[in-house]
Amino acid sequence: MKNKEINITKASGEIALFSPEKLRHSLERSGAGEDTINEIIREVEQNLYNGITTKQIYKVAFGLLKKESRHSAAKYRLKNAIMEFGPSGFPFEKFIAAILKYQGYSVSVGEIVKGHCVNHEIDVIAEKENHHFMIECKFHNLPGKNCDVKIPLYIQARFKDVEHQWKNLPGHATKLHQGWVVTNTKFSGDAIQYGLCAGLNLLGWDFPKGNSLREQIDASGLYPVTCLTTLTHGEKQFLLDKRLVLCRDLCEQPGMLSVAGISRQRVTEIMNEASVLCKGEKP
Incomplete structure (x- = not known):
């Protein structure tokens, strides 16, 4: 059976064609050498069958990579590693705060903030120069779980209540205030469409392209x-x-x-x- 004809099952249950190019790209991001990458792809291709899960493919690739280089294997398992933060989500909030601090923001985690109508517990507040951001972190510890449109709808409502109060603070009338939603998985199409329309900043595992969470982690080295x-x-x-x-x-x-x-x-x-x-x- 040719590789292009092999269907794989994603964590979400979606069926897709196996792509050696995608596997190669993920291995390249880990810093693995060309010979190691080629060997892993050959081994994975030998174990393919219709319906194989991405989890099984990952297990084979990770096991081989770990034998060659633990450092590369550590980077390769980044997505799974974040899911190991646990159900509380607090380490994920601290993790996001660390990335923002590295980028020059002053940050605080888990603050109670007075809104126009009610008080809100904010996951992360970030400030830099003329920017003031309210950031909500949506952590998932299982693959295949996405953020649907209900999440940005809810966060936007909370942000507007907080923004109303923030604009009354001394020196804040001309500041850029913005709500953020950060997740370690993906956003649904409707969530992205609403976020862009409403002016929310969405940061997901692979969104936006070129500045996604994964890319920011790799760029900062904050593993x-x-x-x-x-x-x-x-x-x-x-x-x-x-x-x-x-x-x-x-x-x-x-x-x-x-x-x-x-x-x-x-x-x-x-x-x-x-x-x-x-x-x-x-x-």
Whole structure:
């Protein structure tokens, strides 16, 4: 059977044709070498069958990549790593705040803000120069879950109530106030259409093209500790519970690994992997 004829099943349940080019592109983003990429694609193609899930394809590719380079494997699993933040969503809010801080914004997380009608708990507030943003983070810990139009409709209503109050603050009359919706998955077509029409800033895993969440993470090098292939699930959760979300946090506080009860030998292995991600180097 030719590869172009093979249907794969996405996490959403949608059926699509297998694309070796898409697999190659995702492996290239991880920093893997050309020989490694070609070997992985050959192995994946040998295991293809109609109806194979993207999860199964990922498992094969990730396993092979991990044998060649843990640093590349860590980057390759970025989307899954963010989903490991857990059901509370708080680390995701802190993660988004860290990206904005890296971009020069002053940020605060989880503030109660007075609106014109009611008070609102805002996930992230970001300010820089003449810009003042109210940011709501919609975290999903399962693949295939998208943000539909109800989310930006709801956020826009909240933002308008807050904006009414913000404009009355001293020096805010001429500032640009904007509501944001940030998600680690995708937006539906209606959600994008409404967001653009209403003036909301939408930031999703692959939206907008050229400045998506994934692209901003790669550009900033702010990878989450959940990317690390040398950590167990329990160890990742321990670090998140200590509000240590970024690999850069770990590079600055390596002693937290000892606090977690990790052996000296494994601490060295973990820090070797983390240090490459911290520096944004190619493996």
